[in-house]
Amino acid sequence: MKNITIIGSGTMGNGIAHCFAQNQFNVLLIDLFEDQLKKAITTINKNLDRQVAKEFISNQQKKEILDRIQTTTVLEESLKEADLIIEAASENISIKEDLFKKIDALAPAHCILASNTSSISITKLGSFTKRPEKVIGMHFMNPVPMMRLIEVIQGFKTDDDTLNQILSVSKKLDKTPLLSQDYPGFVANRILLPMINEAIETLFQGVAGVQEIDQIMKLGMGHPMGPLQLADFIGLDVCLSVLNVLHDGFGNPKYAPCPLLVNMVQGGNFGVKSRVGFYDYRIDMKKPAVASQFL
Numbered sequence: 001m002k003n004i005t006i007i008g009s010g011t012m013g014n015g016i017a018h019c020f021a022q023n024q025f026n027v028l029l030i031d032l033f034e035d036q037l038k039k040a041i042t043t044i045n046k047n048l049d050r051q052v053a054k055e056f057i058s059n060q061q062k063k064e065i066l067d068r069i070q071t072t073t074v075l076e077e078s079l080k081e082a083d084l085i086i087e088a089a090s091e092n093i094s095i096k097e098d099l100f101k102k103i104d105a106l107a108p109a110h111c112i113l114a115s116n117t118s119s120i121s122i123t124k125l126g127s128f129t130k131r132p133e134k135v136i137g138m139h140f141m142n143p144v145p146m147m148r149l150i151e152v153i154q155g156f157k158t159d160d161d162t163l164n165q166i167l168s169v170s171k172k173l174d175k176t177p178l179l180s181q182d183y184p185g186f187v188a189n190r191i192l193l194p195m196i197n198e199a200i201e202t203l204f205q206g207v208a209g210v211q212e213i214d215q216i217m218k219l220g221m222g223h224p225m226g227p228l229q230l231a232d233f234i235g236l237d238v239c240l241s242v243l244n245v246l247h248d249g250f251g252n253p254k255y256a257p258c259p260l261l262v263n264m265v266q267g268g269n270f271g272v273k274s275r276v277g278f279y280d281y282r283i284d285m286k287k288p289a290v291a292s293q294f295l
Helices: 011-022 034-053 059-067 093-106 122-127 160-172 188-204 210-221 227-234 236-250 259-266
Strands: 003-007 026-030 069-072 084-087 112-115 135-140 149-154 176-181
Touching: 003 011, 011 026, 011 034, 011 059, 011 135, 034 059, 034 069, 059 069, 084 093, 093 112, 093 122, 112 122, 112 160, 122 135, 135 160, 149 160, 160 176, 188 210, 188 227, 188 236, 188 259, 210 227, 227 236, 236 259
Parallel strands: 003 026, 003 084, 026 069, 084 112, 112 135, 149 176
Antiparallel strands: 135 149
């Protein structure tokens, strides 16, 4: 496994590209828009500069890493040499269905098809292809270059050869792959998102304010980041999407998204990506942007 294709050049996609290129893999980064690809390379370049400044890598190594990353906006004719394709597109089942049908038709027979999804069924994604045994989940954590975990999700039809190849390649990235079976939210988000949702519910009910909730979890529970700030960092739209997957998948009301989260997403407040979420990122102090709702 040497040639890695990544579809989607956003925060996760460019981070995944960075990690593979830094570990001697040839990377092809694909996106619909040239501007997005240029933005991705700029981000990778800045992150590499930080590594150079900290003396983790040399300037020569930085150049070699960037040289291993190619970009294109053309899906057709660009997958012929791929050994592993990682889909890192939006957390939307319709978009992923379309992508998996296309890449299945274009990729060579030996190629493994992986998804960076944080909640969508790998078994379902595999059903969109003629090679479900070669479909697997590789859920990287954000920020990808720094976080050691890869949550590896084995679909119902994912075979052992595919699983073993992905466990092996994950270790070559100096990551720790940990296996999850294919059930809603897998492990990370099945535990994390209900906690975040409960923090939002605590705010919604007026028990405490944004900063108080986050500081209590940081100082009292040892969390490096409070749950509301973390939700902003993940993206409130993504949080809502994962909670909906959990709620639909298990049919349990404990996973129902808090109405405040629903309203914020409908109003376009997604967190860091929109510059406003539970905090206001348009100002230096990142002051709370949401007041508690006293019921």
